[in-house]
Amino acid sequence: MTAIRYLTAGESHGPALTVIIEGIVAGLPITTAYINTQLARRQKGYGRGGRMAIEKDQATILSGIRGGKTLGSPISLQIENRDWVNWQEIMSPHGDARTEERQVTCPRPGHADLSGAIKYGHRDMRNILERSSARETAARVAAGAVARGLLEAVGIKIYSHVLSIGNATNPKEAELYKEATAGRVSWQELQDKADASQVHCSDSSAEATMIAAIDKAKAEGDSLGGIIEIAAVGLPVGLGSYSHDDRRLDSQIAGAMMSIQAIKGVEIGLGFESARQIGSQVHDPIYHKEGKGYYRQTNRAGGIEGGMSNSEPIIIRIAMKPIPTLYQPLDTIDITNRQPVKASVERSDTCAVPAAAIVAEAQLALVLAQALLTTTGGDRLEQIQERVQQMHKDANNF
Ligand SMILES: Cc1cc2nc3c(=O)[nH]c(=O)nc-3n(C[C@H](O)[C@H](O)[C@H](O)COP(=O)(O)O)c2cc1C
Numbered sequence: 001m002t003a004i005r006y007l008t009a010g011e012s013h014g015p016a017l018t019v020i021i022e023g024i025v026a027g028l029p030i031t032t033a034y035i036n037t038q039l040a041r042r043q044k045g046y047g048r049g050g051r052m053a054i055e056k057d058q059a060t061i062l063s064g065i066r067g068g069k070t071l072g073s074p075i076s077l078q079i080e081n082r083d084w085v086n087w088q089e090i091m092s093p094h095g096d097a098r099t100e101e102r103q104v105t106c107p108r109p110g111h112a113d114l115s116g117a118i119k120y121g122h123r124d125m126r127n128i129l130e131r132s133s134a135r136e137t138a139a140r141v142a143a144g145a146v147a148r149g150l151l152e153a154v155g156i157k158i159y160s161h162v163l164s165i166g167n168a169t170n171p172k173e174a175e176l177y178k179e180a181t182a183g184r185v186s187w188q189e190l191q192d193k194a195d196a197s198q199v200h201c202s203d204s205s206a207e208a209t210m211i212a213a214i215d216k217a218k219a220e221g222d223s224l225g226g227i228i229e230i231a232a233v234g235l236p237v238g239l240g241s242y243s244h245d246d247r248r249l250d251s252q253i254a255g256a257m258m259s260i261q262a263i264k265g266v267e268i269g270l271g272f273e274s275a276r277q278i279g280s281q282v283h284d285p286i287y288h289k290e291g292k293g294y295y296r297q298t299n300r301a302g303g304i305e306g307g308m309s310n311s312e313p314i315i316i317r318i319a320m321k322p323i324p325t326l327y328q329p330l331d332t333i334d335i336t337n338r339q340p341v342k343a344s345v346e347r348s349d350t351c352a353v354p355a356a357a358i359v360a361e362a363q364l365a366l367v368l369a370q371a372l373l374t375t376t377g378g379d380r381l382e383q384i385q386e387r388v389q390q391m392h393k394d395a396n397n398f
């Protein structure tokens with residue numbers, strides 16, 4: 001049994017998204033305003049399509065929280081799909097659904113349409129896209145907000161920023177999180193800049209080129225992906241373990257990141273670059289100072305050694321492929337007659353990299369909260385806080 005379980009449900013154009021989170025300790029302050037702040041961050045970003053103008057994601061708390069604090073019982077949250085009113089006859093769960101309308105029969109290369117249709121035996125691929133759509137990530141961000149609240153209560157914070165969109169790259173790409181790790185730049189300052197940016201980029205000089213790249217792709221009926229960097233700061237030594245494959249923190253993080261729609265690559269620390277370097281350029285020498293305890297002057301490992309947090313910031317990079325729905329569609333086959341056609345065009349984003357950054361923050365929060373509760377045990381927030389303080393003390397005094 002894992003410490004925390006969560007389960008999301010809901011179609012993109014159904015009435016609502018739902019998530020149940022089970023295993024969160026009692027006494028954690030959580031408000032709808034806190035969850036809604038995260039939901040609103042996920043809705044932002046230059047390059048999104050018409051849907052974001054319709055939705056205004058807000059969580060309704062249905063259980064597990066009373067008087068602004070968790071009870072220790074399962075937390076259920078619901079997010080209404082405002083677009084439902086435009087789809088209710090077509091998406092109705094009842095026998096009167098107008099299923100013959102808005103059918104999708106020309107699968108989009110790069111989306112789940114064709115393999116999902118063959119797998120589940122649906123001739124109308126709407127039945128696939130409704131759940132394969134990244135609309136579902138709103139529910140994950142709501143669950144992630146609860147996990148994030150728990151982490152913040154023990155001094156762990158999560159940040160993210162966009163490094164590139166297509167070929168448009170933040171020129172300070174390699175530096176910003178290194179500077180923050182070294183204490184020369186404030187993490188919060190970087191996050192505030194990213195949150196204020198239309199492309200979630202913490203260096204304003206890169207914003208215009210990223211926006212221009214999105215405009216160009218849009219004008220050409222094309223789409224773009226990009227690279228995102230995510231960090232977690234304030235961890236004690238020893239979340240995760242080397243002792244078994246499924247306890248490794250890096251494997252849990254990689255799995256969680258790859259579970260996000262359209263994410264195709266994950267790096268931790270130096271990542272792929274470490275394979276090109278010699279050992280002495282890759283591993284972080286260990287030092288010790290009274291009061292500070294053990295520390296490193298570099299963080300090429302990205303905060304994880306042997307599947308465990310080593311107390312340095314956890315640094316992750318993820319690669320998102322371009323959006324599969326193209327307004328200049330690619331070749332495909334109409335499954336009704338197997339004739340070559342152009343792929344279906346559903347209303348679509350041109351680029352959703354800034355939104356995916358917020359989803360990645362939420363996934364990291366869920367993994368870290370899971371690892372935290374697995375290590376500390378406990379039923380009440382104070383127990384977790386005491387245990388984490390003790391972990392910090394133990395590491396300092398070791
Ligand atoms: C936040 C977000 C928004 C997305 N918006 C769209 C979209 O508007 N149109 C689209 O075709 N794909 C969109 N995608 C990507 C698809 O969901 C994704 O490519 C699809 O699930 C297949 O990817 P996979 O092969 O990684 O599963 C979005 C992904 C994310 C994370």
Ligand SMILES: C=C(O[C@@H]1CC(C(=O)O)=C[C@@H](OP(=O)(O)O)[C@H]1O)C(=O)O
Pocket residue numbers: 012049050051052055132133134135136137138261346347348349355
């Ligand atoms: C709805 C969201 O993203 C959707 C993800 C998505 C896809 O195929 O993944 C397709 C689009 O759906 P629609 O056709 O309804 O516009 C996006 O808008 C959201 O992020 O909340």
